Amino acid sequence: MTPDLMEDRALARVEHDARLASGVGKTESGGRSASYGRLHRAGSVDFTHGVALYLDDITVSFDGFKALNSLSLSINVGELRCIIGPNGAGKTTMMDVITGKTRPDAGRASFGSTIDLLRLRENEIAQIGIGRKFQKPTVYEELSVFENLELALAADRRARASLFHRLSGEQLDRIGEVITLIHLKTEAQRTAGLLSHGQKQWLEIGMLLMQDPKLLLLDEPVAGMTDEETERTAELFLSLEGQHSLVVVEHDMKFVDQLTEGRKTVTVLHEGSVLAEGKLADVQANEKVVEVYLGR
Numbered sequence: 001m002t003p004d005l006m007e008d009r010a011l012a013r014v015e016h017d018a019r020l021a022s023g024v025g026k027t028e029s030g031g032r033s034a035s036y037g038r039l040h041r042a043g044s045v046d047f048t049h050g051v052a053l054y055l056d057d058i059t060v061s062f063d064g065f066k067a068l069n070s071l072s073l074s075i076n077v078g079e080l081r082c083i084i085g086p087n088g089a090g091k092t093t094m095m096d097v098i099t100g101k102t103r104p105d106a107g108r109a110s111f112g113s114t115i116d117l118l119r120l121r122e123n124e125i126a127q128i129g130i131g132r133k134f135q136k137p138t139v140y141e142e143l144s145v146f147e148n149l150e151l152a153l154a155a156d157r158r159a160r161a162s163l164f165h166r167l168s169g170e171q172l173d174r175i176g177e178v179i180t181l182i183h184l185k186t187e188a189q190r191t192a193g194l195l196s197h198g199q200k201q202w203l204e205i206g207m208l209l210m211q212d213p214k215l216l217l218l219d220e221p222v223a224g225m226t227d228e229e230t231e232r233t234a235e236l237f238l239s240l241e242g243q244h245s246l247v248v249v250e251h252d253m254k255f256v257d258q259l260t261e262g263r264k265t266v267t268v269l270h271e272g273s274v275l276a277e278g279k280l281a282d283v284q285a286n287e288k289v290v291e292v293y294l295g296r
């Protein structure tokens with residue numbers, strides 16, 4: 001894509017967001033207006049049908065260009081799903097829709113079987129149990145690893161009231177559990193700014209885990225990590241699978257291979273919709289996929 005085109009698209013996105021924010025040209029979402037509904041309390045999400053996330057026919061246009069084009073996708077409860085696709089396939093836009101950052105022009109998005117994500121604001125979506133990890137680590141560099149986790153606990157309303165007194169035994173246990181899980185137990189008192197890139201990524205994942213999200217969205221989590229860090233990250237995600245649903249957007253095929261263990265479903269996005277879905281080996285052998293992505 002030429003720089004001019006990229007600039008046009010960036011401008012279009014700003015205009016698109018501004019239009020939606022002002023309500024001008026507001027479009028219908030899945031046949032309903034995109035007004036905000038009541039917030040469902042965390043815990044009231046209904047996963048009894050086994051589906052954690054359901055995207056149906058989602059379209060997002062930026063000035064006529066369809067970043068998502070009738071995208072439909074479903075993630076099961078406890079599933080670890082890797083999403084791959086070339087640059088510009090729509091992966092980030094998809095995460096933006098799920099987290100309420102971008103409103104689609106059409107389609108439906110639900111969390112569990114009861115919660116309409118298109119009716120919730122970004123902060124409400126975070127509160128009902130959808131956590132997002134951006135590519136770049138964002139931790140409080142001046143604070144220790146422990147303090148970062150403690151602060152993340154404070155972001156959880158249920159914990160906030162008691163945090164300003166003393167951490168309860170239960171909260172200390174939770175921090176201990178998470179710090180062990182993210183391989184930072186021996187670094188608990190270390191200033192976060194002194195951690196390696198990979199350790200910062202784990203810390204941020206730990207901070208998300210403090211809020212016990214039901215669904216975790218992870219955008220290129222191993223970019224910039226060493227091989228050893230990448231391997232440990234795979235182990236971490238595999239240990240979270242089952243208790244959380246995970247959607248991992250990644251370009252690193254070795255990592256995707258580790259995560260999918262030769263049997264899990266991988267989704268390939270291209271031009272804003274699903275191009276192929278299946279086991280990694282199968283999608284890698286798929287001619288359409290080779291043409292648009294892997295063969296390059």
Ligand SMILES: Nc1ncnc2c1ncn2[C@@H]1O[C@H](COP(=O)(O)OP(=O)(O)OP(=O)(O)O)[C@@H](O)[C@H]1O
Pocket residue numbers: 006008009010011012013014062065066067085086087088089090091092093094
């Ligand atoms: N703000 C925007 N305005 C216009 N077009 C945009 C905007 N944001 C994204 N796009 C376009 O939508 C398409 C999908 O972008 P998106 O960032 O979702 O892709 P991606 O799969 O995440 O790519 P990458 O792997 O490079 O991160 C791209 O063609 C991109 O240029």
